[in-house]
Amino acid sequence: MLPDISQKVLTQQLRELEDDGIIDRQVLGDRAPFKVVYSLTETGRSLGKILLQMSLWGEQRANELPNVEIENDHAGFNHLLETL
Known part of the structure; x- marks a missing residue:
């Protein structure tokens, strides 16, 4: 986790990047605690x-x-x- 950013701001930024097609979000597991993995899309890599x-x-x-x-x-x- 980034120490100088709040969880709320981090979540908001990740959602915006996902909405813009820069990153993909994948939720792993079928029950809590879930693991969330982010990866760059082709657009993000570009x-x-x-x-x-x-x-x-x-x-x-x-x-x-x-x-x-x-x-x-x-x-x-x-x-x-x-x-x-």
Whole structure:
């Protein structure tokens, strides 16, 4: 779970991503406690290269600003791009 986000906000964001066709939601099990698994759709996977480029662009702009430090190794993006 993401520590800096409430359960309500996380659920809302996941529902919006599902409604937009970016992720699929699968409920596993026939009784509580259920396990919910999310995965990227083809549309979601197609956003990988775009999001990486946007992240790199943002880092370049941030480096032009005084007193701004960016730490990002792009590990999540790299993993996504490997699956494309």
